[in-house]
Amino acid sequence: MVFNSLTFIVFFACVLGLHSLPLRWTTKKINLLVASYLFYAAWNPPFVILLWVSTVVDWYAAQGLVKAQRQTARHAWMLLSVVANLGMLGYFKYGQFLLDNFTALMSAIGIAYHPAHYDIVLPVGISFYTFATMSYTLDVYLRRALPARNFLDYALFVTFFPHLVAGPIMRPTELVPQFEQTRRATADQLRFGLALMTLGLFNKIVLADSFLSTVAERVYDSDRIPGALDAWAATFAFSGQIFCDFAGYSTTAIGAALCLGFAMPDNFRFPYAAVGFSDFWRRWHITLSSWLRDYLYIPLGGNRHGARRTYLALMVTMLLGGLWHGANWTFVAWGGLHGLYLSVERILRARFTSYRPGPVVFVLLGLLTYTLVNITWVFFRAKTFSKAWIVLRGMAGQNAATRPILATFSLLSVAAIVGALVVTHWLMRSRTLESVLARTPAAAVAVVWALMAFAIVIAQGAGSAFIYFQF
Amino acid sequence: MPSSISSSEVPGGVPDGAAQRDTRVPSGVHDRYARQTAADRPGVAQPVPVRPVPVQPWGRILLGVLALLALLVGGWEGYWRNFGVKPAYSNTYGLWAIQRRRIDAGEGNATVLVGASRVYYDIQLPVWERLDGHRPIQLAFEGTSPLAYLEDLAADPKFTGRVFVGVEPDLFFTGHEFRGGAVRYTRKESPSQYIGQWLSMRLIEPFLAFDDPDFALATVLERQPWPERPGKHVFPEPRKLGYREADRNSYVWDKVADDPEYHALWQRIWHENLQPSPDDPTPEEALKTERVQIARAASVVAKLRARGVKVLFVRMPSSGEYLAYENSSFPRARAWDKLLAASRAPGIYFEDYSELQGYYMPEWSHMTRTEAERFTAALYRVIIRDFWRPDGGSSTARTTAAR
Secondary structure (H helix, E strand, O other): OEEEEOOHHHHHHHHHHHOOOOOHHHHHHHHHHHHHHHHHOOOOOOHHHHHHHHHHHHHHHHHHHHHHHOOOHHHHHHHHHHHHHHHHHHEEEEHHHHHHHHHHHHHHOOOOOOOEEEEOOOOHHHHHHHHHHHHHHHHHHOOOOOOOHHHHHHHHHHHHHHHHHHOOOOOOHHHHHHHHHHOHHHHHHHHHHHHHHHHHHHHHHHHHHHHHHHHHHHHOOOOOOOOOHHHHHHHHHHHHHHHHHHHHHHHHOOOOOOOOOOOOOOOOOOOHHHOOOHHHHHHOOOOHHHHHHHHHOOOOOOOOOHHHHHHHHHHHHHHHHHHHHHOOHHHHHHHHHHHHHHHHHHHHHHHHOOHHHOOOHHHHHHHHHHHHHHHHHHHHHHHOOOHHHHHHHHHOOOOOOOOOOOOOOHHHHHHHHHHHHHHHHHHHHOOOOOHHHHHOHHHHHHHHHHHHHHHHHHHHHOOOOOOHOOO | OOOOOOOHHHOOOOOOOOOOOOOOOOOOOOOOOOOOOHOOOOOOOOOOOOOOOOOHHHHHHHHHHHHHHHHHHHHHHHHHHHHOOOOOOOHHHHHHHHHHHHHHHOOOOOEEEEEEEEHHHOOOHHHHHHHHOOOOEOOOOOOOOHHHHHHHHHHOOOOOOOEEEEHHHHHHOOOEEEEOHHHHHHHOOOOHHHHHHHHHHOOOOOOOOOOEEEEEEEHHHHOOOOOOOOOOOOOOOOOOEEEEEOOOOOEHHHHHHHOOHHHHHHHHHHHHHHHOOOOOOOOOHHHHHHHHHHHHHHHHHHHHHOOEEEEEEEEEEHHHHHHHHHHOOOOOOOOOOHHHHHHHEEEEHHOOOOHHHHOOOOOOOOOOOHHHHHHHHHHHHHHHHOOOOOOOOOOOOOHHHHH
């Protein structure tokens, strides 16, 4: 089920009620595990089996890793986990993509190959929970952690509903220890958790769904050729939409976990105030970028084997990171552009080691970063390369004979929301939400919280899925 | 006891304590709530996250929020009730799915109504039920050609009943689908969506008048008189037109007829939307689309009839500017007559029957509730007399071929 639904409100109220009963800790964990399976099954019950497969394979792989005496056996257990998880991901997420590309390749060399259509439904959140369970085996393999002591804690780590389908991608060391001891949210944790959930849902339902998504759709999903203003407005709208959608999900998830007494890590840190791309990736989807860094970039050599190997590792990591987002070459292009940006930044930093920008240049570099990030969003949002080129040509003012697509209200809403978003990110660049809240008068906190809740109610969201569910 | 998986147990890992409560401050961030993220700790096991609660009187804040929220929501509800709105069921895909599933649940021989908004506003199910003894299944959708829904019925062997196909020319012959996703939704409806629909119909929709897409925040803001962008004329979007009951029986809101301002607004909406637009297809494209839709209809009717399903096309009444627009854009001889000829199905063109004319349509397209009740009774009698005789026979006396 999605967080922005009536079903979830009722579900969450039941979970909270059950969790607050004076039951044994093990019983409470079983309740949470069952609730998490129900949460997942509410989309498509049979896909719970995949969750079980992923859970069981990695549990036994980690046990095998600990017992293995020889290095080859350790390799084998690690490979079992990686192959099982990536195999599942490959079959469900990339099967059709691989088949299409194979067909195109055959066609290019003159072989007419017409396979049957794959027609497989992508299980929600498979990219997230396969990465979470793989990190368990890989941490044990890399001797960073020991396996969980009991299966219940481990299964709950994989399945815990707040992070299950769209992250934050949690590491076992972050969550399993929390299940080992009795935890119950304090009254203030519960209230602050509810405030975070309101903030997250406000981002998703009001900003992303009610205002920004339609603007992006009107340009990106239309046959009309956009001029410069429409192309930029739609791309800015998407930049706001994807942040509000995904950061909104993460904030809601963090709030939901906190209501139950569990801590989840930050996934965003005001990314549109990033200066440079390494800074951007330390602020955007932190749990994915750090996962790719720890389990892909560093094993590929990282920066330990000379410049050429470093750039190769960087590009491979970002290209695969792009592909992780979806089975389409446009996502690979998105990742490739980010890899290119990171490489160029690395070269510039090496060449100008002593350069320290002044405040104006610093802000200008930040705006340049945001602009270049928007260029990458074109490939992320466009369904095809031809559409991406049309929008990019529009952004460059190169589309001839265009007619306005977006009305005044759309332009104003993008300017107001995305403008406010970017300014807020800059104001919060070196702060935390908690520190700002602590300094704000209680009455103001109450008014803003109530207004956000009111906006959620009157926005009448249609329960649309979060963008990252499709990944 | 330390966690079996905590990095504190790993040689060379993060020191004890930090693993459980990592409060080190990332570079460049200076406040008491600052904490590191995984971005600050490359290549190590990540410790249990820190999630501090800012110091505030959260209990009092929450009470204030609940009080203020109740006031705001109450005020919003009061505002729309004062505007004349009352609670009703939303026309969701979930509501449609409930009706569609009746066919799978033993009502495969029922009479099904497909079409666009005129079918669900002008055909009153209680009147039909009183005359027929059976309540039809209402599967029409506003702004949407019924062909996709007809194709869905044709593909369902459980359906063996009768289909009433409302024809609104500007939708039927263009294939326009404003709400075309109901079939897909019904097939893919998740347990969560099913439960959400069930809960909404019991906890929200019967009680809140503002729970209507016409009063959603973004919709209300968007229809304010914003200055027009040069070269971009904004056509007014249709406003709330009516109410729906649990089985999708619908009727036009009294305000459309009784409130002169709202009445005029609705007429202006149609007036503007019926004007030519630069986005309109060329006449050649429109004609091609029309032929495609007629071919689709012929194909789907053939499938249904092969299974013994009776199909009846009904050109639903319109008046005023709307009728003039339909007559000029989709002339009867070119569109309707060709539809009947191609599909070889019977049809009722409202202008052929005196008893189907002269009903009051305040905005030229939909009847008031009382008029719809009269129209339903008259139409039902025509249908039973000429097409779906109770003895099982049918006449095609009024088809184009016979005229």
